[in-house]
Amino acid sequence: MGNVLVVAEHQHGKFPKTTLVAFEAGKQLAKLAGGKCIAAVLGQGVDALAAAAAEYGVDVVAVDGAPFAHYLADAHTAALAELVKQKGVDTVIATATALGKDLTPRLAARLGAGMASDITGIVDASTFKRLMWAGNVIATVKLESTPRVVSVRGTAFDAAKKEGKGAVEKASVAPGANDTRMQFVEFAETKSDRPVLTEASIVCSGGRGLKNGENFTIYLDPLCDVLGAAMGASRAAVDAGFVPNDLQVGQTGKVVAPQLYIAVGISGAIQHLAGMKDSKVIVAINKDEEAPIFQISDYGLVADLFKAVPELTEEIKKLKHA
Amino acid sequence: MKILVTVKRVPDPETVIKIAPDGAGIVTDNVKWVINPFDEIAIEEALRIKEKVSGTEVVLVSIGLKTSQEQLRTGLAMGADRAILVVSDAALEPLAVARVLQKIADTEKPDLIVMGKQAIDDDSNCAGQMLAELLGWPQATFASKVELGGDQKSAKVTREVDGGLETDAVPLPAVVTADLRLNEPRYASLPGIMKARKKEMKEIPVAELGVDVAPTVKIVKLETPPKRTGGRKVGSVQELVQMLHNEAKVI
Numbered sequence: 001m002g003n004v005l006v007v008a009e010h011q012h013g014k015f016p017k018t019t020l021v022a023f024e025a026g027k028q029l030a031k032l033a034g035g036k037c038i039a040a041v042l043g044q045g046v047d048a049l050a051a052a053a054a055e056y057g058v059d060v061v062a063v064d065g066a067p068f069a070h071y072l073a074d075a076h077t078a079a080l081a082e083l084v085k086q087k088g089v090d091t092v093i094a095t096a097t098a099l100g101k102d103l104t105p106r107l108a109a110r111l112g113a114g115m116a117s118d119i120t121g122i123v124d125a126s127t128f129k130r131l132m133w134a135g136n137v138i139a140t141v142k143l144e145s146t147p148r149v150v151s152v153r154g155t156a157f158d159a160a161k162k163e164g165k166g167a168v169e170k171a172s173v174a175p176g177a178n179d180t181r182m183q184f185v186e187f188a189e190t191k192s193d194r195p196v197l198t199e200a201s202i203v204c205s206g207g208r209g210l211k212n213g214e215n216f217t218i219y220l221d222p223l224c225d226v227l228g229a230a231m232g233a234s235r236a237a238v239d240a241g242f243v244p245n246d247l248q249v250g251q252t253g254k255v256v257a258p259q260l261y262i263a264v265g266i267s268g269a270i271q272h273l274a275g276m277k278d279s280k281v282i283v284a285i286n287k288d289e290e291a292p293i294f295q296i297s298d299y300g301l302v303a304d305l306f307k308a309v310p311e312l313t314e315e316i317k318k319l320k321h322a
Numbered sequence: 323m324k325i326l327v328t329v330k331r332v333p334d335p336e337t338v339i340k341i342a343p344d345g346a347g348i349v350t351d352n353v354k355w356v357i358n359p360f361d362e363i364a365i366e367e368a369l370r371i372k373e374k375v376s377g378t379e380v381v382l383v384s385i386g387l388k389t390s391q392e393q394l395r396t397g398l399a400m401g402a403d404r405a406i407l408v409v410s411d412a413a414l415e416p417l418a419v420a421r422v423l424q425k426i427a428d429t430e431k432p433d434l435i436v437m438g439k440q441a442i443d444d445d446s447n448c449a450g451q452m453l454a455e456l457l458g459w460p461q462a463t464f465a466s467k468v469e470l471g472g473d474q475k476s477a478k479v480t481r482e483v484d485g486g487l488e489t490d491a492v493p494l495p496a497v498v499t500a501d502l503r504l505n506e507p508r509y510a511s512l513p514g515i516m517k518a519r520k521k522e523m524k525e526i527p528v529a530e531l532g533v534d535v536a537p538t539v540k541i542v543k544l545e546t547p548p549k550r551t552g553g554r555k556v557g558s559v560q561e562l563v564q565m566l567h568n569e570a571k572v573i
């Protein structure tokens with residue numbers, strides 16, 4: 001008992017940083033609860049991944065098979081619920097990625113478990129912090145059931161470090177017919193050579209001020225390139241079709257907390273701030289000196305972005321070559 | 323076909339949120355209440371299906387204070403056919419909401435349930451997934467496109483996920499949760515508002531449903547996050563770069 005089960009989400013045969021954050025949270029929680037931290041690796045052909053997970057000092061249970069070849073909420077829920085029973089698990093943790101957000105509530109319902117989504121802190125084994133009202137309120141919530149389910153915000157903890165070696169075992173769980181009714185059809189991946197938005201140490205985001213998608217290419221791309229930055233966007237820019245959906249930063253998009261966040265032509269609506277205000281350094285470039293983004297930015301530049309951004313790109317280039 | 327759409331009454335997204343002196347909730351004086359924006363999108367999607375598939379009935383469900391009538395009335399004015407208000411004085415957590423909705427679905431037997439992906443007050447993003455599980459139905463969350471099969475027995479749903487757009491196929495009945503790009507909700511028209519006054523709105527006290535709505539999550543306290551101090555301006559691009567390099571040391 002007191003065991004913690006971490007959902008080890010993987011992409012392209014690797015664990016993204018967000019998964020390592022769940023490992024870290026899981027290890028901290030297992031320590032508090034006096035139990036073990038067990039990573040659940042689900043997929044098809046996951047031997048190498050299971051071995052890789054064990055290097056973070058967690059025990060690993062691998063569930064291998066065709067129903068898990070693509071993540072689908074029903075089959076994953078069935079398998080994880082089974083593992084919760086088999087392993088004496090008190091708390092299940094996943095990162096609040098798209099997958100984690102899709103999966104954890106379904107699992108909580110199956111277990112009849114109390115759930116806290118997108119937690120930003122652990123107070124004790126059953127008490128967590130999470131944000132509500134677009135980041136305007138921090139709630140401390142206690143889950144009064146066992147088991148419990150939480151999803152953890154990808155920026156709230158450091159990534160787990162490699163240490164020790166956990167035991168790896170295989171579990172055979174086969175979801176029944178009612179748990180294999182969802183079907184994967186296709187994944188249209190946004191192709192990009194840039195760092196992943198939720199992992200990058202620098203993020204440059206564009207808003208409606210850029211006026212169209214072409215300007216993202218002309219103005220923001222070179223700035224991202226010279227900084228090795230990931231690109232983000234406001235909802236307005238995404239809604240207008242300037243950039244793909246998964247670049248949206250904010251309350252209802254991705255949450256980022258890089259070393260440096262540069263907001264270009266973004267007004268700073270509360271819903272946008274909810275996704276970036278924990279960045280270490282925030283720069284805002286906006287032609288309206290009254291724009292709310294300036295209230296929270298460390299360095300504000302009141303300027304026309306179409307002039308300032310190319311200049312900025314050049315200056316940084318000069319600096320890098322100096 | 324029959325489509326159930328969930329509607330939550332929430333403060334307008336522009337509201338300046340303050341914690342109430344008793345620390346148990348937020349200050350609600352002078353708050354403008356609206357339909358949760360994602361639920362507006364859910365209603366719109368159901369109405370678009372109704373326009374395509376003749377004989378479709380769109381039923382709205384809200385759980386909350388009696389005042390949620392206002393939001394249901396707005397949904398009826400947009401074009402939904404009837405509404406059910408499950409009256410609860412206590413705010414229910416997503417699991418309890420899902421249990422109540424399960425009960426409603428058991429009697430209404432819809433072919434499709436469309437919900438918002440997230441309520442913008444609790445920001446949980448849970449109720450839809452929980453309801454799907456309780457009903458034993460497939461789920462398609464964060465939908466940006468819903469295509470019904472010709473026989474209305476299945477749906478192909480494009481979903482906003484990390485790194486791109488995923489399409490999943492689900493047999494109906496199923497639960498779909500709406501993301502921002504699914505559609506642009508219509509406004510209620512004047513004739514729509516007139517007609518809505520005569521549409522059925524059934525009220526059911528939550529206790530009558532015999533559902534376990536006891537909380538599993540206790541709110542211990544609410545706090546205001548520390549304010550980020552900013553506001554410093556720089557005079558030029560050169561100055562900005564120097565600051566980032568020498569002072570902040572981030573480039």
Ligand SMILES: Cc1cc2nc3c(=O)[nH]c(=O)nc-3n(C[C@H](O)[C@H](O)[C@H](O)COP(=O)(O)OP(=O)(O)OC[C@H]3O[C@@H](n4cnc5c(N)ncnc54)[C@H](O)[C@@H]3O)c2cc1C
Pocket residue numbers: 206207208209210233234235236237248249250251252253254264265266267268269270271272275285286287288291303304305306335359360442
């Ligand atoms: C339910 C809900 C969820 C939401 N979720 C999110 C979310 O997750 N993320 C998010 O970002 N938003 C979200 N929003 C939307 C949010 O409220 C704002 O509408 C949005 O963030 C505005 O985007 P923007 O700053 O790009 O556009 P605007 O507010 O239009 O700002 C554009 C800015 O560009 C500046 N500008 C224009 N031209 C130039 C120029 N040439 N040079 C310099 N500056 C210029 C203007 O001064 C202005 O400040 C949500 C809203 C709702 C209701």
Ligand SMILES: Nc1ncnc2c1ncn2[C@@H]1O[C@H](COP(=O)(O)O)[C@@H](O)[C@H]1O
Pocket residue numbers: 328329330331358360361383384385386414416419436437438439440441442444445446447448449450
């Ligand atoms: N009290 C409620 N009444 C009606 N629908 C609700 C209620 N609470 C949540 N929902 C629905 O569930 C969705 C997700 O809510 P949540 O899990 O609270 O973020 C919302 O967009 C609504 O469609």
